[in-house]
Amino acid sequence: MTKHLPVLFEKALGIAVEKAKGVGNVFGDEILLVRDLRGRIRVVLPGRYENFSEKQRAELVKFSQQLAESLGAYGFQPDRAVLYADDLIQGDEILVSSDRQLMAFEGGLKIWLLDRQIIGQDWMRAPLQQETKNPRVTFYGIKGGVGRSTALVIWAWQLARQGKKILIMDLDLESPGVSSTLLPSEYLPDYGIVDWFVEDGVGQAEAVESVMISASPLARDLPGEIRIVPAFGRDTGDYLPKLARCYAESGGAANMSWAERLQRMVQDMERQEEPDVVILDSRAGLHDIAAVTVTRMNADAFLFAVDSMQTWNAYAFLFRHWQKHPQVREFRQKLQIVAGMVPETGRDQYLKRFRENSWDLFREHLYDEAGAQTEDVFSFDLDSMEAPHYPLPVYWHRALQEFDPLQDDSGIDEQIMVAAMGKFMTEAETMVFTREENP
């Protein structure tokens, strides 16, 4: 026997799809592949084994054998390679689950994938129904250190100067940052977001929900208000054991996705505060929990980036995944790229290159094919200023590097702020506040 190279993760799914195509419509017009937590793949067929005919059973033997042989470590022994929906309590749910992704459709046969992942498939699900009326904005960065939090603080300050009430939620639970810039420890409320999730887990979120918001002293002398829901509060105590329990997919006795729990938390806070705008400070990275704030919270999403291959490659991973998102047509309209920390010298050159790379990214993954003549085609030219790929710039400024407005008595220097973020703020306000009026 010839020695084969081992099958690696990225090849396994393609192999399984090909084998499934080979089976054709023998078992009906749909085949569901389930990829488990380790990446191993098996098949779930409708009904039960006993219902299949002699001929179908013979095909089953062949099919299971093929899967076992071709998938290597990513397959199962033939007698474990196929599951039957009627043998599973949730079999019927699985067969029609909205978490399925269509992998192939040919000759009347649909091949689906259900990807079992540790923390579910939250970001692939439909946007949640927002019951409150205020606009929401997510600040998202695929990498840290791109000026996301600083931009957030300055924009909030600017909005408070206009008399607006801003509610900021620090969802960067793994490395909480915004709260410490805006809330010195003596201003912290008793509890924070991690406490809400832990208490909600045993069905008593109401025990903390009225004591987890504080006013930032940054807006002390301003007509508006900056209200903060920090990641933790004064009485949170040991943070890590709570953090580890935050992401459970259940609230009280009910099974509930993390995004649904987040939505409940955010809405609780919105009802208490009635803010003009809510800013969600998302965590950086490709993590499910960060992506939820972009795809499911009905928020305008500012995607922070710097012009580096690392950044574009990371966004490409994310966008490639979003292509398969059933609701991509809705949430892609709410995306806006932000060029963070634009260097002081050669700005125009830098932004031109940024724009080109950003355009490539969007064109390749999220824009519709150009040339289509229909009205609602989602596609933009390189220089189209209203396009999501056209960057809102935040200029690098030395004074913002050691930015700590509460330590510095003068607060925020207006000239520096306008120089660094004037354009961003004007555009962001138009985006967020006019869209609200014309939904």
Place this chain on the structure above:
Amino acid sequence: MPVDYRDAAERHWADAEYLLADSRMANADHLFGLSAECALKAVMLALGMTLRPDGRPTNPQHSLHINNLWNEFISFANARNGAHYALPLSSIANPFTNWDVSQRYDHRTGVTPAVAATHQQGAQIAKRILDNAVLNGDIQ
């Protein structure tokens, strides 16, 4: 025959449903309890429970029937990265407190439809946990 908790859970479940559909409450009820026990033990095995050569759990603490195993499973799974399997059990009170393996010696009128329905629900929760472990690949 070697121990196969998963298969045992599945056949006890299927047979219990079959008997229940024919209103044979007492034996249906008995099998719901055994099905739940086997389902949870299958998951415990995947989470690291060991067996002696004769097929019984090494730790006598795990050689329990469902009326006692329900709560034992919660602490076992929580201690072994199986909190997501324990959660559905810890969300409700043990539905099997009034189930006993010795009810096989009892008169059939001892099991009312309401009692059987409670145990059916409990067995369904246990089976769902087993199914999830299979779909997750923790159980082959």
